[in-house]
Amino acid sequence: xxxxxxxxxxxxxxxxxxxxxxxxxxxxxxxxxxxxxxxxxxxxxxxxxxxxxxxxxxxxxxxxxxxxxxxxxxxxxxxxxxxxxxxxxxxxxxxxxxxxxxxxxxxxxxxxxxxxxxxxxxxxxxxxxxxxxxxxxxxxxxxxxxxxxxxxxxxxxxxxxxxxxxxxxxxxxxxxxxxxxxxxxxxxxxxxxxxxxxxxxxxxxxxxxxxxxxxxxxxxxxxxxxxxxxxxxxxxxxxxxxxxxxxxxxxxxxxxxxxxxxxxxxxxxxxxxxx
Amino acid sequence: xxxxxxxxxxxxxxxxxxxxxxxxxxxxxxxxxxxxxxxxxxxxxxxxxxxxxxxxxxxxxxxxxxxxxxxxxxxxxxxxxxxxxxxxxxxxxxxxxxxxxxxxxxxxxxxxxxxxxxxxxxxxxxxxxxxxxxxxxxxxxxxxxxxxxxxxxxxxxxxxxxxxxxxxxxxxxxxxxxxxxxxxxxxxxxxxxxxxxxxxxxxxxxxxxxxxxxxxxxxxxxxxxxxxxxxxxxxxxxxxxxxxxxxxxxxxxxxxxxxxxxxxxxxxxxxxxxxxxxxxxxxxxxxxxxxxxxxxxxxxxxxxxxxxxxxxxxxxxxxxxxxxxxxxxxxxxxxxxxxxxxxxxxxxxxxxxxxxxxxxxxxxxxxxxxxxxxxxxxxxxxxxxxxxxxxxxxxxxxxxxxxxxxxxxxxxxxxxxxxxxxxxxxxxxxxxxxxxxxxxx
Numbered sequence: 001x002x003x004x005x006x007x008x009x010x011x012x013x014x015x016x017x018x019x020x021x022x023x024x025x026x027x028x029x030x031x032x033x034x035x036x037x038x039x040x041x042x043x044x045x046x047x048x049x050x051x052x053x054x055x056x057x058x059x060x061x062x063x064x065x066x067x068x069x070x071x072x073x074x075x076x077x078x079x080x081x082x083x084x085x086x087x088x089x090x091x092x093x094x095x096x097x098x099x100x101x102x103x104x105x106x107x108x109x110x111x112x113x114x115x116x117x118x119x120x121x122x123x124x125x126x127x128x129x130x131x132x133x134x135x136x137x138x139x140x141x142x143x144x145x146x147x148x149x150x151x152x153x154x155x156x157x158x159x160x161x162x163x164x165x166x167x168x169x170x171x172x173x174x175x176x177x178x179x180x181x182x183x184x185x186x187x188x189x190x191x192x193x194x195x196x197x198x199x200x201x202x203x204x205x206x207x208x209x210x211x212x213x214x215x216x217x218x219x220x221x222x223x224x225x226x227x228x229x230x231x232x233x234x235x236x237x238x239x240x241x242x243x244x245x246x247x248x249x250x251x252x253x254x255x256x257x258x259x260x261x262x263x264x265x266x267x268x269x270x271x272x273x274x275x
Numbered sequence: 276x277x278x279x280x281x282x283x284x285x286x287x288x289x290x291x292x293x294x295x296x297x298x299x300x301x302x303x304x305x306x307x308x309x310x311x312x313x314x315x316x317x318x319x320x321x322x323x324x325x326x327x328x329x330x331x332x333x334x335x336x337x338x339x340x341x342x343x344x345x346x347x348x349x350x351x352x353x354x355x356x357x358x359x360x361x362x363x364x365x366x367x368x369x370x371x372x373x374x375x376x377x378x379x380x381x382x383x384x385x386x387x388x389x390x391x392x393x394x395x396x397x398x399x400x401x402x403x404x405x406x407x408x409x410x411x412x413x414x415x416x417x418x419x420x421x422x423x424x425x426x427x428x429x430x431x432x433x434x435x436x437x438x439x440x441x442x443x444x445x446x447x448x449x450x451x452x453x454x455x456x457x458x459x460x461x462x463x464x465x466x467x468x469x470x471x472x473x474x475x476x477x478x479x480x481x482x483x484x485x486x487x488x489x490x491x492x493x494x495x496x497x498x499x500x501x502x503x504x505x506x507x508x509x510x511x512x513x514x515x516x517x518x519x520x521x522x523x524x525x526x527x528x529x530x531x532x533x534x535x536x537x538x539x540x541x542x543x544x545x546x547x548x549x550x551x552x553x554x555x556x557x558x559x560x561x562x563x564x565x566x567x568x569x570x571x572x573x574x575x576x577x578x579x580x581x582x583x584x585x586x587x588x589x590x591x592x593x594x595x596x597x598x599x600x601x602x603x604x605x606x607x608x609x610x611x612x613x614x615x616x617x618x619x620x621x622x623x624x625x626x627x628x629x630x631x632x633x634x635x636x637x638x639x640x641x642x643x644x645x646x647x648x649x650x651x652x653x654x655x656x657x658x659x660x661x662x663x664x665x666x667x668x669x670x671x672x673x674x675x676x677x678x679x680x681x682x683x684x685x686x687x688x689x690x691x692x693x694x695x696x697x698x699x700x701x702x703x704x705x706x707x708x709x710x711x712x713x714x715x716x
Contacts, residue, residue, distance in 0.1 A: 034449030066401065067437070067445045077445065082401070104401065107394045111405045134408040136393065144386075144394050147373075150416040152408050167411070168512050170503075204404045207501040217453075235448070238457070240303050241497035243400070244447050261438055261445050261491075262400040 033220050035234045035246035038067045038259050042079035042266065047225045049270050053252045054188050059199075059273045060255070061090045062265040064104060082106055085265060087181055088273050095121035095128070100181055100205075108127040108143035109136055115205050117182060124199060125184055129157040132205045154206065163208050171208040173200040179256070180245070183214060187235045187247045188255045192216065195235060203241055212239030220248060232256060278584045279555065280519040282414075282510050283426045285334070285434035285533035286499050286529065287327065287377060287399070287526035293496045301459035301549060302493040306504025307550070310523055311562070314554030315601055318566040321617050321629065323573040325527035325539040325546040327433075328381045329620070330572055334360040334526075335380060335388075337576030337591035339618065344671065344684040345381050346703050349622040350695040351550070352382020354684045358588050360576050361388030364424055368585035371421045373413060376406040380583060382692075388479050389426065398437070399430030407502035408421065411509040429502050432495030435529060439477070439488050439537055451487035459493065461532050469532025477537060485675070492531055493624035508553075516541060520582055521554040535655070540621030542560045542636045543653055547617050547627060566602050569615040569629060580597040592680050614673040620703045624629030626710070628670045628677070635670040637707055671714050678711040 032040050039046075042065050052063040064083040070076070090097050100115040103110050115132040119125040134152040138145040155166040163171045178186070179202045187195070196215040203209045217234040224230050232248040248257040258265040292299055296308035297318075303457040323333035324340045332338075332345040332353050341347050344354045359380075365388075368382075374389035376577030377397075385391050393409040396402030410427045417423070438446035451458065461482065477484075503523060510519050526549070533545035540546065551570060553559055573594040580587055581596035593616070598608035618626045627636045629647070636643040644658040644666055657663045683704050688695045 034447035037447050037449065038445040066398075070444060104405070106396050106401065109393065134405070134412070136409070144391055147390055147392055149392060149409060149412045152412040152415070156489055167505075167508060169508050203498075203501065206404065206505060209497075238454070241501060242489060243494050243496060243498070245456075246447075261401065261447070262398040262434060 019091065019264070032222065033234070034244075035217065035220050035236070035248060035259060036222050036257065038077065038261055039079055039264050039266065040070075040075070041063050041077040042264075043222055043224050045225050048230060048268055049254065051250045051252045052254055052270065054254065057090050057273045058129070059086070059271040060184070060267060061086055061269040062258070063268050064102075065264045065266050067262045067264075082263075083111075084268070085181075087184070089185060090273055091121075095119050096125050096179055096185075098179075105139060108139050108141065109145050110139055111136055113205070114165075114214060115203075119182055122176070123190060124176045124178055124197065125182045127158060127179060127182060127202055130179075130202070130205060131155045131157070132224070136271065156202075163202070163217055169207075173208050173210065175210070177198045177202055177208070178212075179205060183237065184247065184255045184258070187214070187233075187249050188202045188253045191233065191235055191247075191249060191253075194231075201237070201239060201242060205209075207241070209241040210238050212237060212242055217246065229257065276518070277420075278422050279558075279582055280422050280515050281370075281424045281579055281582060282410075282506070282519055282520045283520065284410075284429065284503055284506055284524070285377075285427070285715065286429045286503065286525045288435065288527060289432060289496060289550060290492075290527045290528045290531045290545060291525075291550050292491060293531065297550075298492065298603075299493075301489070301528070302496050304496060304500040306500045306507060307523070307552070309504065310507060310521070310552045310554055311564070313556060313561050313562040314552045315522070315559050315561075315565060317568065317570045317597070317600075318564055319568065319615075319629075320524070320551035320570045321547050321572070321615055322525075322527045322547050322549050322580070322619055323571055324620070325541065326619065326621050327379050327526050330526040331378070332380045332383075333573045335361070335383075336574045337573060337580075337588055337594040339573060339593060339616070339681055340620065341618070341683045341704055341707055342590070342592065342681050344686065344700065345461075347699050348379075348621075349381055350692070350698075351700045352692055353380060354686075355382065356666070359383060359388050360424070360579060360588075361385075361426075363580070363588050364583055364585055366675060368580075368583045369421065370427075370583060370585075371419065371423040373423060375413070375425050375428070377410045377430055386406040395428060395430065397430065399432070399495065403429045403431055403499060403502050407505045410506045411456070414506075414509040414513045414515075417515070419707065422583070424583070427506060429499050431490050431499035431502075432529065435492045435497055436538060438491055446478045446487070446491065448484050448487055451481070451483040454487065454490070455483055457490065458483065459489045461485055461489070462652070464654050465532055465535050467594075467652075467654045468536060471535075474536070485535075488537060489532050517557070520554070520558075522551075522575065522579070524551045524575070525549040526572070540619055541623070542617060542619055542625045542627035544634075544647070544651070553597065553601055555581065560603065562710075565600065567631075568611050569613075570597060570600070571615050571617070571630070590682055592682055593677065614670070614677075615650075616673075616677045620699065624703060624706055626674065626677075628673045630669070630673070633666045633670065635667065635672065635674075637710070644670075675711070675714040678707060678714065683707060 296311040376395035378385040
């Protein structure tokens with residue numbers, strides 16, 4: 001926020017505070033729960049896929065929802081879409097394989113990250129090996145991407161309690177290793193009020209955040225498009241190098257929302273895995 | 276040997292002590308810790324001005340804010356006649372000057388001075404990992420023998436401005452109560468500041484909200500730590516590893532609940548001081564923590580030019596190269612500075628003078644004086660107490676020396692941003708003119 005914005009917003013906030021009309025920050029009970037705080041403006045237009053139970057094999061398409069600002073008077077955020085994630089899960093002989101294709105569009109550039117995760121067939125779907133490839137493509141109109149960038153490929157694997165990255169880094173990981181995306185399946189199909197697990201997170205598919213905790217965070221009700229009430233179970237992921245991340249799962253077990261802080265993910269579509 | 280490649284990685288709003296290597300128990304920054312282990316840290320490092328645009332303009336010009344003209348974010352453009360590091364190194368030393376991520380120097384298009392690889396995004400959460408990957412792609416795919424300056428601007432922990440901004444932000448502060456046991460405690464000077472505070476942005480915060488702010492801030496510091504580590508690892512494993520100087524710093528600090536403050540723009544230690552680490556295995560001593568020399572972000576330009584064996588840019592009045600300190604080549608010519616100055620034009624204007632022990636903050640209507648050695652948390656303002664006269668007199672002389680050394684930018688008549696200049700710039704330089712007359716008298 002620049003100084004002008006600061007002064008402008010500051011004046012508005014001060015005036016509303018003086019009138020006793022403004023909760024400065026959303027708290028549970030004041031407005032919407034913390035779990036959906038970053039996407040309150042998005043929810044009114046959100047048409048989530050119909051509730052359903054996920055099978056072993058599925059394909060989930062998420063929109064990436066960006067926070068822009070929060071209207072001081074209403075507490076409602078302004079949100080916009082900046083990309084999408086295509087997540088596929090299939091069973092393989094050694095366990096489970098995820099394919100992730102994420103595109104974040106901003107600054108005139110399509111920033112793409114594709115990855116393949118190989119996971120064990122255990123309860124958490126622990127990560128065993130992964131491949132990631134980052135690439136950049138100019139979008140039409142005034143893209144600043146004028147210099148060629150080679151795609152960046154980084155692979156990794158977990159051996160015993162060590163994570164070995166192909167760029168040479170090595171990190172300790174004594175707990176089961178998970179990623180933001182592999183945890184979706186865990187909360188969707190194995191979560192419940194008793195959920196409270198300790199794990200290591202491969203944050204951004206690049207670095208180990210050791211000692212993370214994923215726990216049940218209670219029920220959440222939000223109103224979405226068409227004034228439809230969506231009942232969700234919230235799970236919160238916290239830990240070193242992780243902003244509190246909420247997974248919001250509907251009653252049959254469809255993971256509808258993943259909210260972080262500036263960046264959140266909203267389920268747009270469930271497809272057959274070969275679609 | 277040809278001059279080294281230089282990788283300058285800068286983060287945004289990192290508190291000088293939010294680093295585990297320096298003893299902070301509430302954050303884990305293994306990658307910055309590695310820099311501390313493999314390089315030389317300046318523990319008495321400050322920003323020329325604790326706000327993004329002015330500080331960054333100083334990095335790239337070697338001039339203080341009233342010299343380059345960028346006195347607040349976004350509205351006062353830089354003196355268009357000034358050279359900057361990118362263009363200067365390219366033209367005078369044949370460097371390939373490339374940039375990725377946050378630039379934010381008002382009035383200067385980064386592409387006039389650098390090859391822009393990627394502009395990044397204003398939110399670290401969205402853009403930092405991508406910017407770091409772009410930097411790694413550049414480092415690994417480079418084939419040229421031409422020396423390069425790679426400047427990488429990472430955003431976090433600046434996202435704290437949005438999670439706790441004036442408009443409320445996106446902070447999940449509702450989690451604060453249920454995470455009570457995991458939240459870091461408040462700093463020892465919180466109550467001191469809280470009793471004096473008037474910051475309406477946080478007027479309704481509970482103590483748990485304050486602690487939650489710190490919790491999230493530390494997580495953001497950890498997030499940017501891994502991006503710093505990713506880039507540093509790429510440098511160390513690149514073909515140019517042996518001939519690459521790595522510099523790490525932040526544009527300014529953050530309140531982080533010290534003195535019950537958030538954000539920046541003022542001259543207390545939490546906003547003014549910044550981390551600064553320089554690594555070059557085999558050339559710069561590893562693991563050294565220099566608590567003796569007072570350094571500033573304004574010194575980065577002469578330091579980089581010195582290592583690049585490029586001529587100095589004109590009129591870097593108070594900026595000094597760190598190279599003699601880093602290489603321990605005896606006393607720098609003329610000795611090192613015995614005081615450092617920082618200034619702010621955000622909100623309440625101020626100029627701070629710091630020597631080895633004492634710090635003075637001069638406002639248009641007041642003066643504060645702290646004994647930093649015995650009172651590092653600045654909880655005892657000694658300005659009006661008996662015995663402070665000598666310190667105040669010494670700093671008055673330093674201030675006179677400083678004001679007579681800098682060359683205040685005078686915007687030409689018909690300046691394109693005349694309204695902004697009149698509103699924001701002119702009050703600053705008018706005060707400096709008056710101050711110079713007062714302290715020089």
